[in-house]
Amino acid sequence: xxxxxxxxxxxxxxxxxxxxxxxxxxxxxxxxxxxxxxxxxxxxxxxxxxxxxxxxxxxxxxxxxxxxxxxxxxxxxxxxxxxxxxxxxxxxxxxxxxxxxxxxxxxxxxxxxxxxxxxxxxxxxxxxxxxxxxxxxxxxxxxxxxxxxxxxxxxxxxxxxxxxxxxxxxxxxxxxxxxxxxxxxxxxxxxxxxxxxxxxxxxxxxxxxxxxxxxxxxxxxxxxxxxxxxxxxxxxxxxxxxxxxxxxxxxxxxxxxxxxxxxxxxxxxxxxxxxxxxxxxxxxxxxxxxxxxxxxxxxxxxxxxxxxxxxxxxxxxxxxxxxxxxxxxxxxxxxxxxxxxxxxxxxxxxxxxxxxxxxxxxxxxxxxxxxxxxxxxxxxxxxxxxxxxxxxxxxxxxxxxxxxxxxxxxxxxxxxxxxxxxxxxxxxxxxxxxxxxxxxxxxxxxxxxxxxxxxxxxxxxxxxxxxxxxxxxxxxxxxxxxxxxxxxxxxxxxxxxxxxxxxxxxxxxxxxxxxxxxxxxxxxxxxxxxxxxxxxxxxxxxxxxxxxxxxxxxxxxxxxxxxxxxxxxxxxxxxxxxxxxxxxxxxxxxxxxxxxxxxxxxxxxxxxxx
Ligand code: AHR
Numbered sequence: 001x002x003x004x005x006x007x008x009x010x011x012x013x014x015x016x017x018x019x020x021x022x023x024x025x026x027x028x029x030x031x032x033x034x035x036x037x038x039x040x041x042x043x044x045x046x047x048x049x050x051x052x053x054x055x056x057x058x059x060x061x062x063x064x065x066x067x068x069x070x071x072x073x074x075x076x077x078x079x080x081x082x083x084x085x086x087x088x089x090x091x092x093x094x095x096x097x098x099x100x101x102x103x104x105x106x107x108x109x110x111x112x113x114x115x116x117x118x119x120x121x122x123x124x125x126x127x128x129x130x131x132x133x134x135x136x137x138x139x140x141x142x143x144x145x146x147x148x149x150x151x152x153x154x155x156x157x158x159x160x161x162x163x164x165x166x167x168x169x170x171x172x173x174x175x176x177x178x179x180x181x182x183x184x185x186x187x188x189x190x191x192x193x194x195x196x197x198x199x200x201x202x203x204x205x206x207x208x209x210x211x212x213x214x215x216x217x218x219x220x221x222x223x224x225x226x227x228x229x230x231x232x233x234x235x236x237x238x239x240x241x242x243x244x245x246x247x248x249x250x251x252x253x254x255x256x257x258x259x260x261x262x263x264x265x266x267x268x269x270x271x272x273x274x275x276x277x278x279x280x281x282x283x284x285x286x287x288x289x290x291x292x293x294x295x296x297x298x299x300x301x302x303x304x305x306x307x308x309x310x311x312x313x314x315x316x317x318x319x320x321x322x323x324x325x326x327x328x329x330x331x332x333x334x335x336x337x338x339x340x341x342x343x344x345x346x347x348x349x350x351x352x353x354x355x356x357x358x359x360x361x362x363x364x365x366x367x368x369x370x371x372x373x374x375x376x377x378x379x380x381x382x383x384x385x386x387x388x389x390x391x392x393x394x395x396x397x398x399x400x401x402x403x404x405x406x407x408x409x410x411x412x413x414x415x416x417x418x419x420x421x422x423x424x425x426x427x428x429x430x431x432x433x434x435x436x437x438x439x440x441x442x443x444x445x446x447x448x449x450x451x452x453x454x455x456x457x458x459x460x461x462x463x464x465x466x467x468x469x470x471x472x473x474x475x476x477x478x479x480x481x482x483x484x485x486x487x488x489x490x491x492x493x494x495x496x497x498x499x500x501x502x503x504x505x506x507x508x509x510x511x512x513x514x515x516x517x518x519x520x521x522x523x524x525x526x527x528x529x530x531x532x533x534x535x536x537x538x539x540x541x542x543x544x545x546x547x548x549x550x551x552x553x554x555x556x557x558x559x560x561x562x563x564x565x566x567x568x569x570x571x572x573x574x575x576x577x578x579x580x581x582x583x584x585x586x587x588x589x590x591x592x593x594x595x596x597x598x599x600x601x602x603x604x605x606x607x608x609x610x
Contacts, residue, residue: 001451001505002458006499007264008193010255011201012246013232013474014467019081020481021466022249023172023181025092026078026150029165029370030060032227036465039079043151046074056097056103056132056163059224063097063163068154075153077113078165082470083147085483086112086120087169092428093177094123095136096152102130104502106160112139112167112531115147119232127160144485164173164223165575174261178222178249183486184466187479189262191496195328197267197419203246204269204333205276209284213272215299219314225251229251231276234596236473244471245595248511256303256324266303266324267361270296272332283339285347293350296329300355328359334391334420348383361387361417381413386459389419392411396423396442403445415456420463421446422476422491435476440490440573447498452506462495476526 004256010016018024038048047067055061068074078084086092092112100106105128112121123137141148150167154160167359172179173186197214206212211229218225225248233244252268259266273284285293298311303326305312315324331347333339335565344362351358362385364376380388392398399421404417423439426432443462450457467477488496 001454001503003502004191004194004265004453004459005212005451005457005502006447006495007195007197007267007459008191008460008465009197009201009461009463010200010465012142012203012250013462013464014228014472015081015241015244016464016466016468016475017250018245018247019468019471021180021184022247022276023168024164024181024247024249025080025084025086025167025169027081027094027243027453028227028245028247029078030057030163030227030247031062031064032060035066036062038243038245040076041079041155042074042228043077044072044074045069046606048076050489051161057223059226060164063161065158066152066154066160066162067158068156070157071155072112073109073153073155075109075151076162076420077148077152080147080149081103082468083115083145083482083483084112084148084149084167086140086141086148087484088144089525092121092141092167093136093170093444094139094150094167095134096161097132098135099130099132099161100125100127100159104129106154106156106158108135108154108160110135110137110139111151111153112141113151114143115149116144118143120145120148128253132161132163137168144484154463178468180250180254180258182358182482184479184481185258185499187486187488187492187517188258188465191492191499193262193264193461195267195459195461196255196262196264197269197330198232198255200269200333201420201464202276202278202333204271205231205274206271207231207234207276207279209271209275209282213246214253215268215270215295217251217301217304218248219318222249222549225249231279232473234270239473241471241473243343244473252299253318253320256326257320265328266326267328267330268299268326268555269330269361270299270305270341272335272347274332274335274339274343277335284343286342289343289346293347296331296347296351297354299328299498300326300351300358327357328361328387328418329428330361330363330389332363335363336376340365340377342384344385345383345610348385358524359386361389361419362414363384363389364393366391366393376412381410385414387417388414389417391420391463392418393420393422393424393428395428396425396438397448397579399423399439403449405446406449406457409453409456409521411456415458418450418460418462422462422464422478425476427472427609433475435480435489435491436476439476440494443491444497449504451498451503454506462491556570 017240031050037048042048049065051063051065055063066076094110105126108125109125110123111119114120120141121139122141123139123373125135127135152162168178171182171409173182175300204213211231227245227247230246256266271292275282301309302311302315304323307313307316307321326459331344348360351360364380423442424430425434425436425439450460462478464474464477466479466481469480469482478489480487
């Protein structure tokens with residue numbers, strides 16, 4: 001069995017990074033997000049403005065200027081990520097850069113305030129002169145509060161310029177300053193994942209290319225990392241999170257470090273010159289693809305290169321002279337069609353020559369919408385892709401049925417990475433989906449098939465991984481959390497069960513099937529179905545399923561196949577309808593052993609019968 005079988009896939013969706021894994025409690029502490037005041041509001045008669053003259057950081061040039069009335073308290077308040085989770089008696093490190101005008105002194109109060117308005121902790125400092133200087137304080141809240149906020153106050157006219165405001169708990173994963181939230185990382189560690197796929201997902205692609213994930217802007221000093229709007233900052237599943245951005249506090253270095261902490265192989269995914277095909281058809285022309293491929297070459301050097309190489313030196317300067325031992329690299333996320341294949345091939349030509357030690361993973365588009373997938377596989381096989389990433393969000397019935405999906409898979413082609421999957425309790429992408437037991441059991445059934453066929457399915461991961469209860473865009477998710485605590489779902493325990501108890505070998509198994517010589521879960525072809533004919537007789541036995549595929553159609557053509565009507569030997573007329581882009585599956589019917597008389601109608605999108 002593959003020792004990479006069960007891993008995790010992390011994407012900054014559902015406030016998974018900022019507001020989640022990233023223990024930082026201040027939202028938009030660098031004031032770079034449009035609008036610069038996002039997450040902040042004025043207190044009292046404070047006059048707020050964005051400044052850019054002589055900034056503290058060239059990477060993050062915007063700062064906040066606060067002016068107050070001559071008498072009385074004024075300032076700003078930061079709301080955190082749907083509030084700030086503070087724990088009684090724990091130490092929180094506050095820091096910011098601040099200045100005033102030459103020759104002036106401004107007394108400043110920093111306060112942690114409960115949702116109800118009670119002061120939980122307070123510190124005072126004096127800011128002097130026009131040079132940027134750090135202001136730091138350790139604050140210990142008197143009470144626990146899940147939705148507290150942070151106030152920065154002055155009792156004078158100011159002005160007070162502030163930038164890079166931060167508040168994080170001392171008690172982080174491995175006690176690292178500006179570290180990760182301990183309870184969330186512990187939940188990942190308890191899964192003992194074989195690999196750690198990051199950073200996405202659709203955020204790799206971006207809704208437009210200018211919003212794609214660019215790993216180089218996520219490394220080096222945090223103060224220089226410029227935030228970017230998050231791909232999930234859009235209306236999705238009828239939910240809107242307009243304040244969703246990526247601070248890149250958790251960037252590629254931190255992801256590699258986390259993978260190492262978890263004992264998991266790092267699996268970075270890079271943009272392949274295509275924006276998210278669900279949002280736009282923006283493409284990098286083939287003759288402008290080289291910088292994207294260079295990013296991949298540089299990433300390999302950043303992860304594995306010697307300390308005297310350009311990118312290896314940056315890794316070493318960040319605190320990790322030893323290589324991260326990266327062996328896997330994903331080219332693109334959930335992309336499909338000829339545009340993808342030619343881009344993948346170009347990446348592969350360069351990377352396989354320069355780094356034959358790196359195994360490349362291609363995508364195959366979203367599945368099981370059929371048309372992308374059926375179209376992609378033969379081409380990916382021909383191109384010689386080593387591992388294909390399949391994504392599958394489907395109903396629990398699909399997972400139960402597809403427990404035998406890989407039993408007869410082509411062993412002469414690429415191996416499979418089931419890189420994103422989750423049973424959907426209500427409908428695919430419905431906001432009402434729940435992490436219920438039925439879904440978890442269906443996923444467990446599916447995983448038995450993956451285990452049994454792990455010579456061909458070498459990796460798998462549930463998705464999405466994390467969700468904030470007050471700020472999610474997608475459900476179901478493996479781990480849910482609020483600002484203070486987190487909890488695992490039934491689906492999590494399924495993952496854990498399979499991960500902790502992964503076997504070493506699959507023993508050969510023969511089943512004496514009274515129904516005949518077919519392999520368990522195998523398929524019998526009934527050949528081409530002539531839709532011009534009225535019906536066709538098909539012999540089926542109890543438990544058989546009938547799959548209709550529109551294989552005679554141009555791959556790009558979207559179709560609906562409709563209808564299913566059969567008469568069993570006792571004369572009863574059955575009817576069932578299924579729809580799909582290019583295939584339909586009649587599954588759960590208990591039709592016993594009989595001959596069915598099947599009628600099939602094909603219907604185009606406009607509803608015309610063909
Ligand atoms: O897991 C959520 C999203 O589902 C991922 O970003 C994308 O790859 C897929 O469509």
